[in-house]
Amino acid sequence: MWPSRDVETSQGDASWNYLRFFPNVKPYVYMHPTADGLHELVILDGLRSKVVSNSDDPPNSFHSRDLFSPHSTIQDAWKYVGRMDDRVTLVNGEKVLPLPIEGRIRDHPLVAEAVVFGAQRDFPGLLVFKGPRAQELKDVEFVDNIWPAVEDANSRAEGFSRISKEAIIPIASGVSYLRTDKGTIIRAKVYLAFEREISTLYESIQGQASGIERPDLPCLTRELLSICRKDFNLDIETVDVDLLNVGMDSLKAAHFSNAIRTRFYIESEEK
Template sequence: MAYSRELGDTAWDYLAPLPHTEKYIWMKPVEDHHCECVVLEGALGCSISNSDDPPGSYHTKDLFVAHETMANRWRFVGRLDDRFPMANAENVLPLDIELNVAKEPLVKEAVVFGVGRPVLGILAFRSGTAKNMDDQEFVSAIWPSIEEMNSHTSATAQVSPQMVIPVAADSTYPQTDKRTFIRRRVYEEFELEIEQAYTRLEQGLGL
């Protein structure tokens, strides 16, 4: 896969197979609109195989989504082992949702939760730009991004406004040395807020 593109091509976050490798790459549908990149037998530089589907292939576990209008252009969204199970047995890939919500200037970080739960939720950490916004105003401002993501997911994996937890701009969260959040520890630190969100949902309450 390559990043090179013609002048004027604005799809900067989409990759394209190199011409001489295209016939050796199979984007295998996984679920929803996600595809796993599979390298087929005969590809230069691929000397090992980890699957007989098809024989001699190498399943990378890297997940991509196709560009809506450009042929054979793919955006990386995570890995198969990044997915977590919900109570309905559906496997959800949180990274795709998190990256899209975090693109909002008002959002510093977004963390999806819902392992083993019937519905998903999002911890939305305010950026400095949103530090003076109240909760309802903040959620309303970022809701179009979440709603857009909902339009591309199954009904059981969609997020409702009640399940968006606004977090103060000065709040900290566990991070790696590369400044990416540590999912399990974030869940532990915000366990109370997450439990309160599910309680409000069960009781039919808003923010």
């Protein structure tokens, strides 16, 4: 049922890690387009080795939830990239598909691995494991070097899926991370292994520090509108506008909230 690598590829074939289906299997395979150029492997009714069905779309089919990306030039050649179950669900219910983001960052020559995190958080972040060529770089230099790749990944992602520079956690070269036999990350275990670093990042961005400014209401209104325009490029003229309708996503909202807390005095609810 599974695709197999073409054993007749020539020596030096750079596409050795792309899978091709055997001719007797190919008629029973449907690569269902999902998001960001990925496809889910669906086995159609009629394949003798298929013993179970889990969908009637198409009838009596089996949706594997395995995701593949097509080769850019070789027809019917597919690269395994992960599972649909790998999606990261934010606290507001939005589902981030990390695979395209991670794949783009992983292609950078200074990067060994990239892992998107953010389950039940306001916005996603990124663990980036330094490759051997980056072991001498300081964290700030490393992030600056890979930032164009992150921006490229962000340009293809939905607003709530985008990674901010402040939400990147560099991991030293040589630090191990848990992988499957196929070489893909074991997401849940990576999150557990770096739980402290992840929590520290969110605490830093969403810190509870209170500022000292106590402007009156008209001044506060002007300052909040100014923050929206200058810091988040939101073209608004009044506080009565629905921010979601003018481009405020979960990531911007988190930074906006932090900007308010760190600048303006907020009276504690504790008595």
